[in-house]
Amino acid sequence: MSDNQFTHFDAEGKAIMVEVGDKAPTRRVAVARGEVRMNEATLTRILDRGFEKGDVLAVARIAGIMAAKKTPELIPLCHPLLLTSVAIEFLPHPGEGRLEIEATVKVAGQTGVEMEALTAVAATALCVYDMCKAVDKAMVIGEIRLMEKHGGKSGSFIRND
Template identity: 50%
Template structure:
């Protein structure tokens, strides 16, 4: 009989799920986050004219680093040997925002959703950090899983939200 809660044992104690018996498969996860900026801040970002330097380059590197360390941040998250991690940006004028898409891939016994979500959130936080000198009321929103494939549960694709 399957436990009602996978991260609790029969006595109600927290535990890491044993994924050792799962069949390894190729797994992919894509997550997004949106960083809402003032038009003037977005323009400075586009021109690489913010005081801390190239915002998107730093956010890309930091997001990838975060994907690789998700298990150090999320309790009970399995440590994975990622085969791929990337951060992509879409800079939009209307409304003024940066849409972040984080992708993680692995061939293994458990999914990479947390790696993609942590990567998107971290990239968004780095954008905030690098823009805060000129704007403090930046909003980070719409962090969500867009896609996952592989494993027993198969494929998931989020429904479209208005831009």
């Protein structure tokens, strides 16, 4: 697999699910992040679950974990994989009305889990939006990006910013 080609097309430009059968199964991990920006009052309410009791983050975490498993159904050219671990962390920044989401996905397989980690972040964020939209329709989901990945022939990727 060259570094300067779109690998999801064959030589004639037709979409394919590329053959990974020749790659050795290795332990792989990917970490992705994203955020939901919202009114400070909305974030305060999410974090103040002792009073309101409705736990937005607990529901969104489940949405993210389940979405990681659904990645090959959502992303047409993704390979099915036997994920060995999915974890979702929340990093709230109350003064900025910003809720960071981090997903860590692991597998022992023939292809990486970047898409699974990114999909988990996206679904977690969408679920936060869904649960808060009655009070704040102007929330923005952003900065969904790969932070690092390890394992496989192409080696490690670590994001600088």
